[in-house]
Amino acid sequence: MSYKIPAFRHPNLPRNDLGYTTKDYEGAVSTLCAGCGHDSISNAIIEACFEMSIPPHRVAKLSGIGCSSKTPTYFLGNSHGFNSVHGRMPSVATGANMANRDLLYIGVSGDGDTASIGMGQFVHAVRRNVNMVYICENNGVYGLTKGQDSATTDIGSTSKKGEPNALEPIDLCAIALQLGATFVANSFSGDKKQLVPIIQAAIAHQGFAFINVISPCVTFNNVPGSTKAYDYIRQHMASTNTVDYVPPAEEITAEYDEGTDELVTMHDGSIINLHKLEMKHDIHSRTSALSMMQEYKGQGKVLTGILFMDEHSNDIHQTMHTTKTPLRELAEDKLCPGADALSVINDLHR
Numbered sequence: 001m002s003y004k005i006p007a008f009r010h011p012n013l014p015r016n017d018l019g020y021t022t023k024d025y026e027g028a029v030s031t032l033c034a035g036c037g038h039d040s041i042s043n044a045i046i047e048a049c050f051e052m053s054i055p056p057h058r059v060a061k062l063s064g065i066g067c068s069s070k071t072p073t074y075f076l077g078n079s080h081g082f083n084s085v086h087g088r089m090p091s092v093a094t095g096a097n098m099a100n101r102d103l104l105y106i107g108v109s110g111d112g113d114t115a116s117i118g119m120g121q122f123v124h125a126v127r128r129n130v131n132m133v134y135i136c137e138n139n140g141v142y143g144l145t146k147g148q149d150s151a152t153t154d155i156g157s158t159s160k161k162g163e164p165n166a167l168e169p170i171d172l173c174a175i176a177l178q179l180g181a182t183f184v185a186n187s188f189s190g191d192k193k194q195l196v197p198i199i200q201a202a203i204a205h206q207g208f209a210f211i212n213v214i215s216p217c218v219t220f221n222n223v224p225g226s227t228k229a230y231d232y233i234r235q236h237m238a239s240t241n242t243v244d245y246v247p248p249a250e251e252i253t254a255e256y257d258e259g260t261d262e263l264v265t266m267h268d269g270s271i272i273n274l275h276k277l278e279m280k281h282d283i284h285s286r287t288s289a290l291s292m293m294q295e296y297k298g299q300g301k302v303l304t305g306i307l308f309m310d311e312h313s314n315d316i317h318q319t320m321h322t323t324k325t326p327l328r329e330l331a332e333d334k335l336c337p338g339a340d341a342l343s344v345i346n347d348l349h350r
Contacts, residue, residue, distance in 0.1 A: 017053040025050050027077040031070070037189030037215030037252075038068055038137050042075045044192055045106070045135075048199040049076065060096055060103045064089040064118060066144055068110030068137035068215075076106075087118025090125035093132050094316075100326040101317055104203060105132035112142045115151035115170045122172075126179040126208055131315040133202045133209045136172055137189075139217040147220025173307060176210045177290055182313035183209035184289065185306045188264070188274055189216070190253040198306060207313040214272070214302065216252060261301065277305030284309065 013021040025046045030039050049059070059079040063069035065086035072081055080103070084092045093107045114122050114136050125134065140153040149157070152172065153165045176184045183205045187195045195213065202209035254264045259278030263271050275296050282288050289307040296303045316322075323330070 016050055018055060020050065020053075020056075022046060022050050024078065025056060025076055027072070027074040030074045032067060032074075033218045035218045035252075036067070037139065037213075037217075038071050039074065040189040040192065041135065041137055041195070041213055041215060042071050044189075044195045044199055046075050047192075048196050048203065051196070052200055052203060054104065054203070058102070058104055059106060060100075061106045061108065062089050062093045062096070063108045064110075064113040066110040066113045066142070067139075067217075068108055069113055071137065072106075072108055087113055087116070087121055089113070090118065090121040090130070090134075093134075094125060094128065094130050097130055097132060097316070098322070099328050101131070101322070101324075102326055105130075106203075107132055107134045109134065109136050110143075111136060111138040111140060111150040111152040111172075115172060119151075119170075123175070123179055126176055126181045126210070128316045129180070129182055129207045129313060129319065131207055131317065133199070133205075133211070135199075135211045135213060137215045138172070138212055139215050141217050141220045143217055143220055147217075171293070172212050173210070174290060174293060177286055177308055181210050181308070182207040182310040183306075184308045185209075185211045186214075186302070186304050187211065188214045188254055188272075188302075188304060190264070191255065191274075191304070192253070193255050194276065194304065201306060201309070205309065205313075207310070207315045258305075273299075273301045275301040275303055277303060277307070281305075283307065284311070 013023065015021055027042075030036075030042070032038055049056070056076050056078040057080075059076055061072040061076055061079055061081045063072050063083050065084075069083065069089070072083070082092055082096070089107050089109055093105050096103070097105055109118065109122075122134075125132075138152055140150055140157065142148045142150055149165050149167075151170045153167075154169050155166065156164050158164050173184050173186050183202055185198045185202065187198055189195070198211060202211055252264060254262050254274060258276050260276060262274045262276070264274055277292075281292065283306050286308050293303050293307065323334075327335075
């Protein structure tokens, strides 16, 4: 069944500096399960771009495969878009960025798309410092293939088939920090007050900006013991015995002050203990960020906020001394300067 967003909007909707309303930053109606955290992330992206008065046609949104990779359809409908194959979004984003450095690149991926088949691509995008915003919508399961544990599933988290995960999870924020990412943040899909400014900071950052967002799955992480779950679904699935219908669930939200903890109860009764970074944290210290993450992990807490930022980073264009003119705008005489120019280049390497 197809859906369409009504064209009508209230005439007095607030407008940004470009004269646009939030309607100009929306996409198609979401076909994800009602209550999915991914939709909250899409809404945060819409609000961030609206408040920053970003021209939608200057944005390129890219994704791989998975529930998370469907979400670019649901925001910035007037932007460029490319849905790549499983795990290959970083290389497509890199190529597009090299061809046209003047666009804002927003890559959306998931924990399966990033931490498994796409891990090799992810780490090279980090080390190259590709100028892009990379958002991982992390729910700990493979949603499109019926809920298998992903590589980010916590130890002891119970899957839908009832078996607790025995493998050490991959911490994407820690890996990004260790590989030299110049912007690393962790957040929760239901904490809009924190997530929107984090996305805005990532957009303003020059270089690779990685945001890991815990985003509960209402369908496949719906059993007791799951550490990334929503509510209510398990009981209804059991009583109706229907596998193609997911009863709608309310979005879980969390709003709490910096430097404090928040116990977020998921719909299945499991609890995530979030701790929001206080302002006194030095976000310019990579070592401090890694140490704090380990410290709070040992306490059973998930550290959220901007963990690290290098305000003086050199992105891939600065490192490789590429032309300031986008490659797509270069004429043939610049792209193919001839044999004489090639001889000069070869002589430089002899």
